[in-house]
Amino acid sequence: MTNSEPNPQTVSTESLLSESAIADAQVEKATAVTYAEEIETVIASMAVDQKVMVGQNEAGGHLWKFKYGSVEVFVQLSGETEDDTLTVWAFVLQLPAKNEAQLMRKLLEMNWLSTLESHFAIVDSKVAVISTRTIAEISAGEISRVITIVATIADDNDDLLQAEYSQ
Numbered sequence: 001m002t003n004s005e006p007n008p009q010t011v012s013t014e015s016l017l018s019e020s021a022i023a024d025a026q027v028e029k030a031t032a033v034t035y036a037e038e039i040e041t042v043i044a045s046m047a048v049d050q051k052v053m054v055g056q057n058e059a060g061g062h063l064w065k066f067k068y069g070s071v072e073v074f075v076q077l078s079g080e081t082e083d084d085t086l087t088v089w090a091f092v093l094q095l096p097a098k099n100e101a102q103l104m105r106k107l108l109e110m111n112w113l114s115t116l117e118s119h120f121a122i123v124d125s126k127v128a129v130i131s132t133r134t135i136a137e138i139s140a141g142e143i144s145r146v147i148t149i150v151a152t153i154a155d156d157n158d159d160l161l162q163a164e165y166s167q
Helices: 006-033 035-046 102-113 140-165
Strands: 052-056 060-067 071-077 083-093 121-123 126-134
Touching: 035 052, 035 060, 035 071, 035 140, 060 140, 071 140, 083 121, 083 140, 102 121, 102 140, 126 140
Parallel strands: none
Antiparallel strands: 052 060, 060 071, 071 083, 083 126, 121 126
């Protein structure tokens, strides 16, 4: 004979498991740090004068600007989905410059071994140190690393490049 009544012990165990999973998901969601909050934490620890400019657009993107050493560093987060990007840049030299052919060769050589995940580029007639990546599976440590690398390389090289190549 088959009993069509549910087993009370099974139902209560299943209910407890479901309630526990829901509670865990709610706690995880409530304590999750957003990418923007993580970026703000990194910037707060680096900003020389503790002055940070922040902007936000309608699409959910953010832009921060802060001073690190002798450079201004820009951090842009295009949004919070895995397809969005984190871009960090700092300008180091205004163009045109003296002996641009020599400068370009120097920058390409520096891109080879001394810029890690960043690189030198030309943006709006300025030489910049830049790094960009999607935020898919990015960790807090990676966010900190990319901001630190760009800021440090720019600050370490801006005065030298300006002294040698500014017109």
